[in-house]
Each structure stands twice: as C-alpha cells, then as structure tokens.
Amino acid sequence: MATTRARDGGCADEPEPDGGRQPNDRLSAWFARSGWSKGELARQVNRHARAMSAPHVSTDTSRVRRWLDGEQPREPIPQILAELFTRRFGRVVSIDELGLREPDEPHGDFGVDLPWTFETVVDILGEYTRGDLLLGRQEFVGPALRLAAGRDLVEPLQRWSAPLPVSPPAVAPSRPGGVPGARPRRFARLPAGATGHLDETVRLFRRWDMQGGGGLRRKAVIGQLNGLTDLLRDEHPPAVRARLLGLTAELALLAGWMSYDTGLQPGAQKYMVLALHAAKECDDAPFGANVLGVMSRQMIHYELSEDALELIHLAQYGSRDTGSTALQAMLSTLEGRAYAALGDADRCRRALGLAEQALADTRAEFEPDWIRYFDRAEMLAESGHAFRDLAYTRPEFVAPAKERLGEAVRLLLDTGEYVRSLALARVGLATVFLIERNPRAAVEQAAAALEIAFRVRSERLIVRLRRTVEALVGAFPADAAVRALAARVARELPEAPFPTA
Numbered sequence: 001m002a003t004t005r006a007r008d009g010g011c012a013d014e015p016e017p018d019g020g021r022q023p024n025d026r027l028s029a030w031f032a033r034s035g036w037s038k039g040e041l042a043r044q045v046n047r048h049a050r051a052m053s054a055p056h057v058s059t060d061t062s063r064v065r066r067w068l069d070g071e072q073p074r075e076p077i078p079q080i081l082a083e084l085f086t087r088r089f090g091r092v093v094s095i096d097e098l099g100l101r102e103p104d105e106p107h108g109d110f111g112v113d114l115p116w117t118f119e120t121v122v123d124i125l126g127e128y129t130r131g132d133l134l135l136g137r138q139e140f141v142g143p144a145l146r147l148a149a150g151r152d153l154v155e156p157l158q159r160w161s162a163p164l165p166v167s168p169p170a171v172a173p174s175r176p177g178g179v180p181g182a183r184p185r186r187f188a189r190l191p192a193g194a195t196g197h198l199d200e201t202v203r204l205f206r207r208w209d210m211q212g213g214g215g216l217r218r219k220a221v222i223g224q225l226n227g228l229t230d231l232l233r234d235e236h237p238p239a240v241r242a243r244l245l246g247l248t249a250e251l252a253l254l255a256g257w258m259s260y261d262t263g264l265q266p267g268a269q270k271y272m273v274l275a276l277h278a279a280k281e282c283d284d285a286p287f288g289a290n291v292l293g294v295m296s297r298q299m300i301h302y303e304l305s306e307d308a309l310e311l312i313h314l315a316q317y318g319s320r321d322t323g324s325t326a327l328q329a330m331l332s333t334l335e336g337r338a339y340a341a342l343g344d345a346d347r348c349r350r351a352l353g354l355a356e357q358a359l360a361d362t363r364a365e366f367e368p369d370w371i372r373y374f375d376r377a378e379m380l381a382e383s384g385h386a387f388r389d390l391a392y393t394r395p396e397f398v399a400p401a402k403e404r405l406g407e408a409v410r411l412l413l414d415t416g417e418y419v420r421s422l423a424l425a426r427v428g429l430a431t432v433f434l435i436e437r438n439p440r441a442a443v444e445q446a447a448a449a450l451e452i453a454f455r456v457r458s459e460r461l462i463v464r465l466r467r468t469v470e471a472l473v474g475a476f477p478a479d480a481a482v483r484a485l486a487a488r489v490a491r492e493l494p495e496a497p498f499p500t501a
Contacts, residue, residue, distance in 0.1 A: 026099030038064040113156035129226035161318040213458035218258040225251040249278035263459035289319035305341040329358035340386035377411035405429040423452035
C-alpha cells in the first residue's frame with residue numbers, strides 16, 4: 001500500500017513505499033531529550049525554512065510523527081533538523097546522529113579529499129561557515145572533527161597542481177537575427193565598486209589579525225565569508241567570478257589561520273583546504289602555494305614535519321613559474337624549519353640560504369598584499385626558531401639562533417606593527433636562553449612576551465609561553481625570578497582555550 005508524501009520539500013503526491021520501514025530510534029532519542037512537542041518541532045522547522053528562503057517546506061505534526069517512524073525527509077529538512085537540535089543542545093548534532101541521510105550532500109565532516117569543482121567549494125563553504133557562526137567554540141571543534149595527516153592529507157592535495165578539466169565554452173548572448181527564441185545570458189549585478197570594497201575589507205581583517213591575534217575578529221571574517229558564498233551562487237561574468245573566488249580564497253585562509261591561532265585545529269585545516277580549492281578554481285597558483293605553506297605551519301606545530309615537507313615541496317612545484325620571490329622566500333624558510341625539526345642541519349642551512357637570497361631579490365611593491373608581511377623580521381624569526389630546534393641537541397646552533405631571534409625582536413620593535421610576531425619571537429628567544437642556561441635573560445624575554453599576551457588574543461602564544469615558563473621552572477626551580485614569573489603566569493594569564501569574537 002503506497003502512502004502519499006506531504007509537503008516537506010518534495011512533491012505532494014509522490015508515492016513512497018512504507019514496507020520495511022523501521023522507527024528512527026536516533027531521532028526519537030534526540031526528540032525526547034529536547035522537550036519539544038511534535039507541533040513545536042514542526043513550527044520550528046517551518047520558521048527555519050522561511051529564514052533560509054525555502055518557502056516550499058511546510059510540515060505538521062503528522063509529518064514529524066512519520067519522521068520518528070522512519071520516513072527519510074528530503075532536503076533541506078535533514079540540515080534544518082540538525083541545526084535546530086544543534087542550537088537546542090549547544091553542541092554539534094550531525095545529520096547522521098539523527099539517523100537521517102543526505103545522499104546528495106555528504107559534506108558534514110568532509111575531510112580533505114573533495115571534488116575539485118566550483119559548486120563543491122561554494123556549497124561546502126556556505127554550509128561550513130553557517131555552522132561555525134551558529135555554534136560556540138567547543139561545539140564547533142566537536143568530537144567528530146579530526147585533523148587529517150599523512151596519506152589522508154597529502155595524497156588528495158597532490159591534485160592541486162594538476163590542470164582542471166576544461167569547461168565547455170559559455171554560450172554567447174544572442175544577437176538580433178540569431179536563433180529564434182534564444183535569450184541572452186543574464187548576470188547578477190553587483191553594486192559599483194563592490195569587489196574593491198571587499199578587497200579593502202580583507203586587507204583590514206588581515207591587519208587586525210596581525211595586530212590583535214586570531215581570537216578578536218574570527219567570527220567577523222567567517223560572517224563575511226558566508227556572505228561571499230551567497231554572492232557566488234549567482235551567475236557572474238568570468239572576470240567577476242574569478243575575483244570573487246580570489247577574495248573567497250583569501251578570506252577562507254584567513255579564517256583558517258585565525259582558527260589555527262586560537263586552537264581550533266581541525267576546523268582551521270578545513271578552512272585552509274577550502275581556500276586551496278577556491279584558489280584552484282580562480283587559477284591563482286601563487287595563493288594556492290601560500291595556502292599550502294600555511295598548512296605546513298600547522299603540521300610543524302603538531303611535529304608532523306615529514307607531512308610539512310610534502311606540502312612545502314608541493315607548493316614549490318606548483319608555484320615554480322609564478323615569479324613571486326617573497327613567496328619562494330617564505331616557502332624556503334618553512335622548508336628550513338621542517339628540516340630542522342627532522343634534525344637535518346645541512347638541508348636546513350641550504351633552504352634558509354635560498355630563502356635569504358630570494359628575499360634579497362624581493363620588491364615589496366610588486367608583491368600581493370597577502371605576502372607582504374613576510375619581510376626580513378619574519379624570516380629571521382622563523383629561521384631563528386629553526387636553529388633553536390637544532391640547538392636542543394647541537395649546542396653550536398645556540399649562537400645563530402640567538403642572533404637571528406634577537407635581530408627579529410629588534411626589527412619588530414622598530415616597526416611596532418606585528419605585535420603577535422614580536423611576542424612569539426621573544427618566547428623563542430627565551431627558549432634559546434633556557435638552552436644556554438641563562439635564566440635571567442630567559443625570564444626577561446618571557447616577561448616581555450607576557451605583557452603582549454594580555455593584549456593579543458592568541459592561544460598559540462599563550463600555550464607556547466606557558467610551556468616555556470614550565471620548562472624554566474623545571475630547569476631552575478630555586479631561581480627567585482623564575483618562580484615569580486611562574487606565579488604571575490598562573491595568576492594573570494587567561495586559561496586557554498578562551499571564547500573567540
């Protein structure tokens with residue numbers, strides 16, 4: 001006996017066999033915990049559907065009962081239910097946890113291996129940013145999200161350097177006397193100067209991150225990114241679409257970087273993957289290489305240095321003909337850091353030498369805005385950290401580590417702009433003084449970094465500072481200055497993780 005499908009996003013008269021259907025115990029359990037009645041859930045579904053411009057969705061108590069009895073609702077009902085229960089319980093409730101399936105959009109925890117298509121980038125970014133904005137920090141991290149590494153990370157990204165399939169040529173607008181009935185293509189109209197305004201917004205967000213850390217403006221960036229994906233769902237001339245995709249890539253990477261800075265590591269990686277896909281879609285090889293470079297930083301942070309090297313070499317290969325010397329300097333510097341973490345001093349020196357040569361050939365005015373931060377101070381700080389890593393087991397690297405990090409601190413003090421970089425360089429210098437068994441100098445640098453940590457919302461900085469102070473206490477437990485600094489850190493430094501704006 002066939003039943004008739006009511007209006008939940010499908011056709012009103014579509015028959016659906018009910019034989020063999022089993023009650024949806026998962027959905028029933030969440031529904032019972034919610035305290036909602038069937039009528040209240042139906043009203044919330046309808047209200048949410050109207051808010052997301054899906055007026056065709058109209059459900060009632062009988063439809064809710066059938067969902068509980070095992071009927072699988074059509075799109076966008078599964079996503080609406082997941083968002084409603086997520087809000088209700090203050091944690092991510094996935095479509096799968098509700099016992100529902102969404103065969104056409106398996107993007108919830110999408111991992112790294114994605115189709116390289118424009119539609120995929122836009123759809124997942126819209127879904128992912130919407131979920132991030134709805135949830136708090138810990139709920140967004142969620143137990144279902146994980147950081148990809150090893151083959152799961154590197155192999156899918158190797159397709160980044162391969163050419164995209166050639167799309168069929170667009171149909172030209174019809175002319176008078178052309179094919180009868182043919183209509184010209186109609187593109188969405190953007191306000192005059194819209195892309196220029198968005199470009200300035202991205203630059204402003206980037207400056208805010210450098211000055212105040214990732215925690216202060218992360219949600220603002222994600223909100224702007226979500227709005228940009230809405231624009232991309234409209235049809236635009238190729239040049240406009242490419243520019244919007246480029247801005248999308250920049251914002252997605254910035255969202256990933258800010259998430260990384262605030263300790264949201266799996267979410268950070270997902271934003272970076274989407275940034276790489278957006279860069280691929282607009283044929284921006286330099287920015288794609290930049291994304292891979294930032295992803296390698298995350299691998300270095302997790303002591304996955306072999307994965308970091310794979311990403312760096314992939315970036316270097318894919319951007320070999322781009323001509324950006326600042327980008328090549330940045331990638332070579334990160335290559336040196338990865339080799340240092342692996343204990344390969346010779347290759348580390350060689351990579352850092354190439355970085356210095358490339359940076360010497362760089363003219364900042366000809367470089368894109370997103371790489372201009374990588375100046376001599378930044379290179380010295382990164383290479384100083386590389387030599388510091390070698391110095392843990394080879395004392396001859398203490399002097400070059402101290403020299404480079406010390407000069408980076410002096411240069412950053414002169415500019416007064418990149419305060420988080422200054423604090424991180426001071427923490428690195430403190431660890432070098434710790435290796436050198438100079439507790440007074442180490443405390444001086446760590447205390448200066450602590451003053452910045454009060455103003456910069458960066459979990460990365462807080463974690464490194466805490467670890468350095470703990471190491472100082474372990475090495476010099478009787479030193480009065482060390483004990484005083486440790487007490488101050490315990491008393492005054494906010495515990496990470498902290499909420500993000």
